[in-house]
Amino acid sequence: MKILSSAQLREADTFTISHENLAPGALMERAAQAFTNWFINHCGREKEVAIFCGPGNNGGDGLAVARLLSEHNYLVRTFIPETDSVFSEEFKLNLKRLPARIPVVRFNHTAPLEDRHLSKTRIIDALFGTGLNRPLTGLYAETIRFLNNLHAEIISIDLPSGLFADSATPEDAAVIKASQTITFASPKLALLLPQNQVYSQQMHSVLIGLNIGFIENLRSPFYYVDSVSARSRWKPRPRFGHKGTFGHSLLLVGSYGKIGAAILSTRACLRSGSGLVSVSLPRAGYQIMQTAAPEAMVLADPSEKIITELPPELEKYAVVGLGPGIGQAAETKKMLGNLLEKVKVPLVLDADALNLLAADKSLLPKLPPETILTPHPKEFERLTQPFTDDFERLKRLREFCQQYRCYVVLKGANTCIGTPSGNHFFNSTGNPGMATGGSGDVLTGIITALRAQGYPAEDACILGVYIHGLAGDFAKNEKGETALIASDIIENLGKAFKTLEETA
């Protein structure tokens, strides 16, 4: 799914209205209906609903939602800040359509709102959406601070009011702190970036029937990977396939004290469909690996504690995955340099392999084309340089991928995959339970296995990250977030792949 900018969404709104000859307010009605459906499914009638409506079409949505919720027997009040802003036509239309039974409270400062028991209500924030063009000031900023201080549950329509959809919001700006944002037609870029997490704990995207053909022709470097886009990249295993069909993965992983990382990536690789898996690791890990993963073939490095050498016949493998648990010893770095000189098959680099690259950036131009790197934000910062905000980090990600013709999987909530063609794919699966040691090692195993099976680098990254998060979500259903460990993700890979297999 494409992530559209505010300007593109406005164009798509306008096109849809004229192309489908929609009556004034008809598209807004669809949006309000989509919000209302979500609300009815998630929020009971035990609490009164207070809807704060701004002067534009976001406020118009709020008024339409007030009418629809009232028709569904919710107790609703609306609140409109009195300023010199001009009301939009659709705001006025929906104000006219508001049944008389719904109170409209107009206010020009927030003090009179103090005694209206708002902290006990559910607040719907319909002050501003994608039309915001500067930070909020005056009564609007005062209202936002007042609402945030109530510590009530706030549900934002389309965007938390005050948040810029496509660029960095100034740090001291007044922005609603929502528990949920129900966003229309396309997830907004700002809602996918960690720096804005304080403004919306959860985000849910709903479709409002914007013209599909028009959206297909819009250009955007940003995509959101949902179940439909993940499925479209998944390939069934051919009936006459044999283990040779599905590729031979070589993993170079582990060091003394970190053989666990080697085991996690190996098991994940085995569970992700690689035809064969070989692991090269320090001698100390030989027996442990043979016992922990009997399906894998194990090659012991001459060194007891670290990896120092490349196994022979690199060309017989379909892919090489390097990094989890390897440490940063000089001999290991030499081996990495050797690998970059010799390797002719796809590479997946993670963890200390990335730190070794960061410590000697002269190695970066030697990365074979289409190498996949899977840094967490700190590792990515070491590879590039510190950034002031997430938007700058996205820019760096694009530049880095283009410069080194590589794919970068920037891990975290809504992991972002950068590609050499300048695109960014944000993942939709996963949960904070996955923020636990070893879950990145699991991801390396998954992506390596997909590459072994012949998935192009872009598909291997997108599908791998999606499946990893989905397995994490299944693990969360069983164990909750707090107790989740990386092995639980591996145990749920079967369920995650099965979901794709059955619905593709």
Ligand SMILES: NC(=O)C1=CN([C@@H]2O[C@H](COP(=O)(O)OP(=O)(O)OC[C@H]3O[C@@H](n4cnc5c(N)ncnc54)[C@H](O)[C@@H]3O)[C@@H](O)[C@H]2O)[C@@H](O)CC1
């Ligand atoms: N156009 C349409 O048909 C649809 C619009 N939709 C809704 O409309 C929203 C966008 O509506 P608008 O474009 O009217 O934008 P908004 O409702 O976000 O606000 C725009 C209004 O606020 C003013 N404004 C912007 N920044 C301000 C500031 N800092 N201080 C004071 N005033 C400020 C603008 O001059 C304009 O009058 C979306 O977020 C969505 O909620 C949905 O109903 C879907 C359909």
Ligand SMILES: Nc1ncnc2c1ncn2[C@@H]1O[C@H](COP(=O)(O)OP(=O)(O)O)[C@@H](O)[C@H]1O
């Ligand atoms: N809050 C979160 N929501 C979703 N996924 C997360 C979250 N935190 C971490 N993850 C995922 O867990 C993995 C952690 O990887 P990494 O930081 O490399 O851990 P490790 O090095 O311990 O294996 C990444 O794939 C990341 O996307």
Ligand SMILES: [K+]
């Ligand atoms: K809003």
